[in-house]
Amino acid sequence: MPTHVPIAEVPRAKPPLVPLATLIGRELRNEKLEKPFVKYGQAALAKKGEDYFLVKTDCQRIPGNPSSSFSVFAIFDGHNGISAAIFAKEHLLDNVLNAIPLGASREEWLQSLPRALVAGFVKTDIEFQQRGETSGTTVTFVIIDGWTITVASVGDSRCILDTQGGIVSLLTVDHRLEENVEERERVTASGGEVGRLNIFGGNEVGPLRCWPGGLCLSRSIGDTDVGEYIVPIPHVKQVKLSNAGGRLIIASDGIWDALSSDMAAKSCRGLPAELAVKLVVKEALRSRGLKDDTTCLVVDIIPSDRPILPTTPRKKNNILTSLFIGKKSPSSTNKAANKLSAVGVVEELFEEGSAMLAERLGKDLPSDRNAGLYRCAVCQVDQTPGDGFSVNSGPFFTPGSKPWEGPFLCTNCRKKKDAMEGKRPSRHTVTV
Known part of the structure; x- marks a missing residue:
């Protein structure tokens, strides 16, 4: 058996x-x-x-x-x-x-x-x-x-x-x-809903899933139909x-x-x-x-x-x-x-294992200061400071820190970070 x-x-x-x-x-x-x-x-x-x-x-x-x-x-x-x-x-x-x-x-x-x-x-x-x-x-x-x-x-x-x-x-x-209580709490705090499948009659079956999408995992690559x-x-x-x-x-x-x-x-x-x-x-x-x-x-x-x-x-x-x-x-x-x-x-x-991007990327700031360029810590694209944002709104921010202290994130990667932390609406459900 x-x-x-x-x-x-x-x-x-x-x-x-x-x-x-x-x-x-x-x-x-x-x-x-x-x-x-x-x-x-x-x-x-x-x-x-x-x-x-x-x-x-x-x-x-x-x-x-x-x-x-x-x-x-x-x-x-x-x-x-x-x-x-x-x-x-x-x-x-x-x-x-x-x-x-x-x-x-x-x-x-x-x-x-x-x-x-x-x-x-x-x-x-x-x-x-x-x-x-x-x-x-x-x-x-x-x-x-x-x-x-x-x-x-x-x-x-x-x-x-x-x-x-x-x-x-x-x-x-x-x-x-x-199995992962900490991840359940993180998902719900970021705007997701966690629950089991409901069948006719209101009975719940199967493992805990995240809704929308019904994924039973809290981390993955892809899954565009699920919240970020x-x-x-x-x-x-x-x-x-x-x-x-x-x-x-x-x-x-x-x-x-x-x-x-x-x-x-x-x-x-x-x-x-x-x-x-x-x-x-x-x-x-x-x-x-x-x-x-x-x-x-x-x-x-x-x-x-x-x-x-x-x-x-x-x-x-x-x-x-x-x-x-x-x-x-x-x-x-x-x-x-x-x-x-x-x-x-x-x-x-x-x-x-933290799911907070700012905590995982540290405060180093790869840059070419002579050229006034800063490299996005995620996509590795050089940009001027005015084209993107720092991660410093997170837990590393202190009153004495400079607003451009890193790691630097371009606009797109900053939007991704905010979505993962529930700070902006997640992507729309993709229909095919």
């Missing part, structure tokens, strides 16, 4: 953040710490045909310099059609990279990623809205640079991290109205692995409606990624059947001196321990495990 595992996970304690500069410095001082191998597998079973992959293992921060390589893995789970998922697959990466300052060092590049991901998601959503189509998509977008993993997500796809020692960590937040309080601003998390490596499982809700994070990780341990991903999909199908598009990527970050991640010894964990990041497994206290540089320890660099 199919079983349904709720999306909601047990809350985990937040460890202190580790400065990125500290970790980069450790790498530079440790000559033996080479870049890991990245190996992956992908598998999918289609029910509606609205899920899409993005896999790029040959990206370069500095064009023509292989030592600056990084990898991108993403899943786009479309709904109400495929247009938004395809559009995001084709444009999101470029929009993110265009928001990173040119000539940045690796440390600066990694530090810029969280803000660039926010700008890239919002720009992609604005561009898709201009097409006047009504489809939408979730996005789980993963960038791997050496031992540093940065994950941005909207919707209910998910990315988990399984490290040596059996510690399973959730790197995303589910934006389902049914359904935002494209992603939750972003950045972590750094120890040199023992780890495994990512990135999947659409067809997997997570059937399997918990721990079940998915346990189902494929000890197998290479190309076999592991098939086993995860098979386990989800066995548990629930093919009720939805079921799409999965398994990505292994492997030390350069090992062809495959070592098998994780089976041990008993309580559910709270399995969700902690930064907690060493009991086995890491012995001398053998210490040789692997704190096996299972994941150092958290950054995490932010």
Whole structure:
């Protein structure tokens, strides 16, 4: 009999953040710490045909310099059609990279990623809205640079991290109205209505949805027929692995409606990624059947001196321990495990999930002051100050601040920001 595992996970304690500069410095001082191998597998079973992959293992921060390589893995789970998922697959990466300052060092590049991901998601959503189509998509977008993993997500796809020692960590937040109380409150405060479907006789059925539109998610790219309080601003998390490596499982809700994070990780341990991903999909199908598009990527970050991640010894964990990041497994206290540089320890660099654009873009103001030009933090277009507005009407505004302090937003992006915060009427419903 199919079983349904709720999306909601047990809350985990937040460890202190580790400065990125500290970790980069450790790498530079440790000559033996080479870049890991990245190996992956992908598998999918289609029910509606609205899920899409993005896999790029040959990206370069500095064009023509292989030592600056990084990898991108993403899943786009479309709904109400495929247009938004395809559009995001084709444009999101470029929009993110265009928001990173040119000539940045690796440390600066990694530090810029969280803000660039926010700008890239919002720009992609604005561009898709201009097409006047009504489809939408979730996005789980993963960038791997050496031992540093940065994950941005909207919707209910998910990315988990399984490290040596059996510690399973959730790197995303589910934006389902049914489970996320904070997101429900944000949507209603911005002007949306949250409720279930009403059928004949007044009975309510199904999950909580946002009206108009009836979407059960609070964040997505697209969904032009829903109010703009359904935002494209992603939750972003950045972590750094120890040199023992780890495994990512990135999947659409067809997997997570059937399997918990721990079940998915346990189902494929000890197998290479190309076999592991098939086993995860098979386990989800066995548990629930093919009720939805079921799409999965398994990505292994492997030390350069090992062809495959070592098998994780089976041990008993309580559910709270399995969700902690930064907690060493009991086995890491012995001398053998210490040789692997704190096996299972994941150092958290950054995490932010606010839906307020001003809070996510910071106060830096990219500009060419000599030419009197200011660059929009979202669309990356240079304009004179008179052509747009500052974000300073938000929580960062103080009586002593200057009205042009940033980040600068052009007129169109400022209108988008105001609509997402319920400060102006949302876009009209598009009919096709």
